[in-house]
Amino acid sequence: MFHNNCKLRLIILFFLLFPLLSGCWDSQEIEQRATVLAIGIDVVDSKAPKEDEISHLKNQFPIPNEQMIKLTAQIAIPGRIPLGPEQTGGAEKPVLVMEVVGHTLDDAILNLQQELADKLFLGHLRIIVLNEKIAKRGTQRFNDFLKRNPEIRRTASLVVSKEPAAKYMKLSPELERVPSLYLADMVDNLTALGKFPPSFIGLFWAILSSKGQDPILPYLALKKGSNIQLNGFAYFHGDRMVGKTSPSEIGVYMSIIGIKKGGYGAFTKIPGKEEMVLVRAVSRNTKIKVRIKDGNPHVDIKVRYESEIDEKYSPTISLLKSKMIRDIDKQASKDTAKSIRDLIKKTQKTKSDIFGFGEHFRAKLPSYWNGKIKTKENWDRFYKDLTFDVHVETNIHRVGMKAK
């Protein structure tokens, strides 16, 4: 009995497993993959080359209506990036930058593949740079491809750039050998430093699909040389970018949505004097209450700051008395409240509820939401006329190591 079974087992195993041995279907060696590290998307300028017929024949299939895009990809060249501690780097660039055009993102990537011997690999795509112009036309048409493709990381960064995205792909920063890694690390570290709320493509999508909130993205600008600056954030209405803010407004935004870690400072005038001190937020605590006031939605925003004085501008005054600190508290609160109001008003103009007040209404007042709002479009109308109260409280606890 035992021997019988054993033979049979072997025979069956052979018949079933032999076909398996014939294929390593998915095996693709790491050095044979064209690892795309970053892509930048621009609008096509008139000089760009015409697209060849790769994913669609001329006149046979409807060509997507929207304007063509230019995709610039940064691809790692195996062998140029040495293993182990860096030796004195050669003059050769470790990455290959390629430009293609296409009607959609996938179309462009197919076109790119057509120009490459190795298979494109998007598993290490760390950052996608959208040019401002393309962001203003809407991001939805890229999202579909990115969501469908299992290689794309949901933790990749998506940023909006002031300059053409292609420029960012061609940068050669001094600090890191691989340019896109520098870019990606920079965006990641901004969150860690408290300079920007958490921002990655998965979060962008989640906010985009939610009914009561509009997304934001970091807005980058190029400075002298190959330096990149976080130049505020781009805010969206639906999937279209509708405006940008100044960098200091990021801090304001973070305080409204209730990011605990503070990183921004602001000059505050000492009441009664003409001098300024730099008050930096250490941590914040935000409470948002929503209610119906006179039949209209109303939001109460309460922010509590824990701050410290980083720098005093003038030697003529001294910060000796606690009363003075309390005064600065009040002044700082007043200033912040004003900037919060300004920012909300600014976004109300473009109907982009980047603070997610709509979500608060949906979550906390479900009957009101279901009865009157229900859809994103309705909420946009309500948001435009949303009334709100802002209450800010600042507590300066530390003044640093200087006594005066």
Next chain:
Amino acid sequence: MSLFRNTKKRKLNKIKAKPLVPSKVMEEHSDTPTSSSLKETEELIKEILGENDDLDIKYFKIFGQYNAALFYFPNLVNIEIINIDILKPLMYVPEHLIGREKPLPQLIDLILNEALYHCQARIESNIEKLIEVLLRGETVICIDGIQEAIHIGTRSIEKRSIAQPETEQVILGPREGFIENIATNIALLRYRLPTADFQVKTMNIGRLTKSTVAYCYLKGIANETVIKEVEKRLSEIDIDAIMDVGYLEQFIEDNPFSPFPQTQSTERPDRTVANLIEGRVAILVDGSPFALMVPVVFNQFYQTTEDYSSRFLMGSFVRMARILALVFSLVFPSLYVSLISFNPELLPTEFAVAVAGGRAGVPFPAVFEVLIIEVAMEVLREATVRLPKQVGGALSIVGVLVIGQAAVEAGLSSPITVVVIAITTIGSFATPAYSAAFALRMLRFPIMIMAGIFGLYGVVIGIIFIFNHMLSLKSFGVPYMAPVSPEDYQGVKDVVFRSPLWWMPKRPNFLHPDNRNRLKKNNNTVLKHSKIGNDQREGLNNGGSERNHNTSNIDNLN
């Protein structure tokens, strides 16, 4: 017992009808009694043993009266004993016998009881038996006119001294190892277990070698069904030669097709005793310096005696490192293959790009690269084992340093591959049990191939397959993966983490020992103190000194 899989319905049983005893002459004389005539007996022995030049026959007269002959193999016996303890009292009439009548019928009694200075003297009248003991190194005395012969244990075999075990070295712990001689080995066990419960049963297996096989256990602790099963399986063995305990292993294991060892062999008496105390049965074979322990469970193979003799934190830490090494030696190369060829997105970006650079010149896919180097490594390992020590060291340096370096420079493999293989190989050396390490080494290859086909998914399928196999194995009725699954609370304390001894008051249940208590609850007052805290101990200092010193035993501790 349906618990035991009787896969060993061996073919041998069917053929048993044919005469298998190889010695035809012995077969013919199997029932022949010895003759009372010295001459006839002598001729018979000579006929059976042929013209063996190393057989000595010494003729002499007992008490100067009776003709007798002494048969022995001078290479097997201790000549001095023959001279002083046998020949002297027989030839030179002892003082108390002088003047006494020595009639022929009472001669044997007289010799055995009053003349011979030897405790191992017995009477035998079957020629076959006599030949057998003669071949084992005893001395046979035949007396003219008496049918029975006397045989005396004069065996003296050269044996090596007890040395440190080569295969299982420890830093903390006893240094003794078994040797080839079974008598010494049993003595080593008895020395550690001076208890009446320690039982040794012997039998002879092997038609040519007639090896003495002993199975030992602690009565009252070992499971009766296991003991019976061991006896049954051993007695079913019918083979011409047993050269080593490994021969037995292949006959008594439950699933011979499994790559996993289902018995554990050890060179260490202390380990054997520890296992006996847990309720296992040890099997010893004359001529083999290894003891075989059954039943086993898998976690035994990465444990050493040192885990227990060192303090528990140290033991646990080392054991965890060993488990890690075990895992490495099984899956590391296949994980590497699947990361490189299937899921490079799992690697950190910087590293992935760098690895791609390292592999850029290698012409083969990662699977083949790893397979080739693995095979080379196996060859190298085998070569170093067989070579004399002095050459072996040189070879391993040449192999590892020169070939590895050259392979990387020639573009045959990437530096990362060499690192991976090195870690894997080192990992497989860290497993204390050679046979278990070997099983995992072997299983590494199918998993690598699976990884080459399906990537990580293949690795997981392979591992599930292996685990399922291990979970379905049984060793003498004990599930192989016990005490993890089936779970056993007492046993789990000693799997990954080696719990302090006072945490494990009971023997593991999975061996079904009848007697489960290891620690006696009330008498371990010392433990109580150390658990509560050191400060309390000072006040109760005399509690510790009341130990029951049995001074009379000290004399025996030579």
Next chain:
Amino acid sequence: MGDPKEITTLQTSTILISTIIGVGVLPLPLFAVRAGDTGAPLVTLSGIALAAIGLFIITVLGMRHPEKTIITYSQEILGKWMGRFCSLFVIFFFLILTGLASREFGEVVVSAVLRETPLEVTVIVMLLLACLSCRNNINVFSYIHNFYVPMILAPAMIVVVLSLKNANVLYLRPLIGTNFYDMFTGMLTISALFQGTFIITMIIPSMKTPNKALKASFWGISISGGLYLLLVIATVAVFGPEEIKQIFWPTLELARTTTVPGNILQRLDVIFLAVWVTAVFTTLFSSYFFTIHSIKEICHLKDHKMLSYFILPFVFILAMVPKDILQLYEVIQYVGRAGLLITIFYPGSLLLIDFIKGWRKKKSVSQQL
């Protein structure tokens, strides 16, 4: 069966846990959110409750017949032929369930990890694994489940815990969904994910102490149900209901969004999938085991080893019936809900009849006295 009754209470619980947690983990939040929007956790909870009732019924039924499986005692309760007829349905249902689960598994693997590998190959490898493991007896069956449970629970818990830093509590409110009809069907769909609990009817006869079966099934369903609930809560809190509706496998997406602190592994999803293979294996293993052992009992066969191979092509063909993933999920939801008739209604009526029979017997006995 001739095997000694060795299965402990803990093993029974672990069998239930690892059987329940399977392919269903991935699309679960999608089902829940489709049915109840932000009320997804509530839908899940009610689904678990319904499944628990079903489990309670079969456990009680099993404890009333501690020597028999559902195949044998249904013949006793309903009469020989009627019982067999109903058992045929049960067997066929589990055959389909095995096929669909393996197909769903194949679809996930093919669309998320091994994109070039033929679907058939991934499915057949998995089925083969289950088939080979089914050759063992019921004790080994329980050892295998027992062994894998920690490996199934741990990664899911790790993903849940790590993902919480991206969570947004607002997405969980309001707790009650909007459409009650949808919520009801959603509850049915979710409790259909628990149909593997039927395996307990096979386990009880081999338990050391069948009296403790109820305790075992309580722990089994609370741990696996708890994990399901946690997963739903975590995914909804991270993605929000609207985003979940756009994703096939929100749980997998959750693993993709999660990063390990320290960046040791850049992506958790592949690891999660790899471990999830284990969970799928245990689920398939159970339903496969149930199928062949039921067939064995209904046909009074002595040996199940050959049967295990014999069933394989049928399961494979069943698995290949749905044309694409969308059709697959339609079929799964449909079969799942219909299956509740078999896994809850059928044993429920069995129990009822059994009670009535027992009551009558008592009555007639007392009358005779």
